[in-house]
Amino acid sequence: MNNHISSLETFHLPVMLNEVIKLSSPSSKKKFIDCTFGGGGYSKEILKFPNTFVQAIDRDDKVLIIAKKLEKKFQERFKFTQIKFSQLATIAKDCVDTVIFDLGLSSIQLDDLDRGFSFKSRKKLNMTMGLNDLTALEVINNLSEKDLKSVIKILGDEKEANKIAKNIIKHRNIKKITNTVDLVRIIEKSKKKNYSSKINPSTKTFQALRIFVNKEITELIYGIINATKILKPGGKILVVSFHSLEDRIVKYFFTNFSKNKSRPSRYFPEKEIKDSSLFDEYKNNVIRPSKKEIEQNNRSRSAKLRFAVRSKNKFSFPEGLIEKFKKYLVLESIND
Numbered sequence: 001m002n003n004h005i006s007s008l009e010t011f012h013l014p015v016m017l018n019e020v021i022k023l024s025s026p027s028s029k030k031k032f033i034d035c036t037f038g039g040g041g042y043s044k045e046i047l048k049f050p051n052t053f054v055q056a057i058d059r060d061d062k063v064l065i066i067a068k069k070l071e072k073k074f075q076e077r078f079k080f081t082q083i084k085f086s087q088l089a090t091i092a093k094d095c096v097d098t099v100i101f102d103l104g105l106s107s108i109q110l111d112d113l114d115r116g117f118s119f120k121s122r123k124k125l126n127m128t129m130g131l132n133d134l135t136a137l138e139v140i141n142n143l144s145e146k147d148l149k150s151v152i153k154i155l156g157d158e159k160e161a162n163k164i165a166k167n168i169i170k171h172r173n174i175k176k177i178t179n180t181v182d183l184v185r186i187i188e189k190s191k192k193k194n195y196s197s198k199i200n201p202s203t204k205t206f207q208a209l210r211i212f213v214n215k216e217i218t219e220l221i222y223g224i225i226n227a228t229k230i231l232k233p234g235g236k237i238l239v240v241s242f243h244s245l246e247d248r249i250v251k252y253f254f255t256n257f258s259k260n261k262s263r264p265s266r267y268f269p270e271k272e273i274k275d276s277s278l279f280d281e282y283k284n285n286v287i288r289p290s291k292k293e294i295e296q297n298n299r300s301r302s303a304k305l306r307f308a309v310r311s312k313n314k315f316s317f318p319e320g321l322i323e324k325f326k327k328y329l330v331l332e333s334i335n336d
């Protein structure tokens with residue numbers, strides 16, 4: 001069992017660990033929430049600082065074995081709860097110093113071919129991270145052609161979504177599509193002449209399905225809103241994202257709900273402006289992994305780290321964020 005734990009723990013290399021820790025500046029009595037525990041890379045590093053408190057969460061029960069070990073070692077300082085981060089507010093109320101998100105999949109999940117996240121997998125279609133309502137198998141075999149096309153086009157940015165969706169329907173009308181190999185073949189056939197050799201033809205469709213199955217956009221939007229709600233004034237929210245849609249959402253939230261945007265017009269007299277911004281001035285700093293890190297961990301290559309500092313203002317729900325990304329929220333809920 002111990003061998004099993006350590007192989008899981010060393011499986012995932014934490015991305016931009018030094019940068020995340022430096023920004024979090026762990027010190028005595030500070031309270032942290034690690035919203036994406038995974039292999040526990042960030043949590044373990046924070047716990048090295050005396051008297052820090054970490055509440056970790058993850059939707060995947062496969063990480064329980066690692067979390068239990070930490071709970072035993074740091075009985076008073078570490079707690080793990082298996083929930084989705086959109087439900088963050090159910091376990092933490094307020095007065096948190098730092099909330100950290102490291103989005104997407106861990107290597108523990110991606111490299112477990114039984115879970116069907118990778119197009120290298122030859123297993124049953126699944127792609128669930130944990131606490132899901134549906135699997136990729138259900139999506140591929142039950143969604144209408146129109147909805148499949150929207151999912152692949154909007155969440156995968158796949159230009160040939162139309163043809164792929166058509167061919168999925170054609171195949172499943174003859175025989176249920178049950179494994180990743182069948183799906184890969186359908187995608188390759190649909191894209192036959194047009195795919196570039198640089199990126200695998202299945203990459204975008206697999207990304208779209210994974211995002212849809214796990215409602216990743218809905219999770220991110222409600223996750224960062226709830227995190228903001230429980231941060232104390234001066235507290236930090238940190239997000240490591242891996243694709244452009246995630247980064248666009250984080251950037252929009254931090255920019256448009258910070259002090260930068262709270263003044264509607266420079267001609268407006270300052271004392272008449274009611275500042276209800278959620279964050280202090282946002283500097284639009286994007287932190288990227290070093291060349292050395294990318295060489296050592298190829299998966300870090302697309303990572304972007306952004307952070308914002310909570311203002312003193314009372315929390316007010318950022319309706320504008322929901323409005324801006326409504327298209328994605330509606331799409332992810334078509335099966336509800």
Ligand SMILES: C[S@@+](CC[C@H](N)C(=O)[O-])C[C@H]1O[C@@H](n2cnc3c(N)ncnc32)[C@H](O)[C@@H]1O
Binds near residue numbers: 012040
């Ligand atoms: C990239 S890994 C995090 C790795 C971690 N920072 C480390 O150093 O080991 C992302 C983790 O977040 C979890 N996750 C993704 N979306 C989630 C959500 N909506 N709620 C809770 N956990 C989520 C995944 O299950 C996965 O374990």
